[in-house]
Amino acid sequence: MLQFNRMRIILRLMGLMNQLRKMVNVKFRYMQQSFAGRKFTLLDVGAGNRSASKTKNVFPDIIYHGLDLDRSTNYAAADFEQMTAFYEMDLTKLDYRQIPDQHFDYINMAHVIEHLYNGDQVLPLLLTKLKPGGYMYIEYPGERSTRLPSMHGTLNFKDDSTHVRVYSVAELRKIFEENGCQVLSCGTRRNWYYILAMPLRILFGFLKNGKLQGNHFWDLLGFAEYLYVKKIHA
Numbered sequence: 001m002l003q004f005n006r007m008r009i010i011l012r013l014m015g016l017m018n019q020l021r022k023m024v025n026v027k028f029r030y031m032q033q034s035f036a037g038r039k040f041t042l043l044d045v046g047a048g049n050r051s052a053s054k055t056k057n058v059f060p061d062i063i064y065h066g067l068d069l070d071r072s073t074n075y076a077a078a079d080f081e082q083m084t085a086f087y088e089m090d091l092t093k094l095d096y097r098q099i100p101d102q103h104f105d106y107i108n109m110a111h112v113i114e115h116l117y118n119g120d121q122v123l124p125l126l127l128t129k130l131k132p133g134g135y136m137y138i139e140y141p142g143e144r145s146t147r148l149p150s151m152h153g154t155l156n157f158k159d160d161s162t163h164v165r166v167y168s169v170a171e172l173r174k175i176f177e178e179n180g181c182q183v184l185s186c187g188t189r190r191n192w193y194y195i196l197a198m199p200l201r202i203l204f205g206f207l208k209n210g211k212l213q214g215n216h217f218w219d220l221l222g223f224a225e226y227l228y229v230k231k232i233h234a
Helices: 002-024 026-035 051-058 077-082 119-127 143-147 169-178 192-196 198-209 214-221
Strands: 041-045 063-068 085-088 104-110 130-141 181-188 224-231
Touching (some): 026 051, 026 104, 026 130, 051 063, 051 077, 169 224, 192 198
Parallel strands (some): 041 063, 041 104, 063 085, 104 130
Antiparallel strands (some): 130 224, 181 224
């Protein structure tokens, strides 16, 4: 009986942690807002850093498709086990024939477009993979990031040598609207959970890495911009 009660407590705590992640993590918050617990098919553009395992842990019933330039960005075997499909491709080549058309309920593209010199050509093609009525979330370093101080872990746009182009909300809004989408929300990313937790995040990051991490200051200083859109028609 004691073991049974302990298991119930553990499962309840896991459930509470997942609910917290849905509120705190920006990517998960918009997925939750879009589907409210319903099953959906996701295309995660830039699926590295254990994204498949983290996402399936929070949304265990989703159908997860990953896309990345290669398999070098902190992937584990368990990540690929969580995926229905993985598309290994260079987005700048503009050849997405292996990805099914109008197949996905949600496309996530966080901190990818700034690595693409032709992101304005990439987005319209990716939108052909989204179902009418589907959603897309995109996030990237905004123009303000070019004026922030340099810091380990990226606080200034040029801290990452693979960043090649600065995009803006106005530019991307125009692309989305010209390709049958309605912008539901956009602007500078401000995650107040992360801002309030900054002292702890900075302390733990310093203890772990021995230095300040630029990403701990993103929300306070307005490093990133985002757009959350709905595809109205093909």
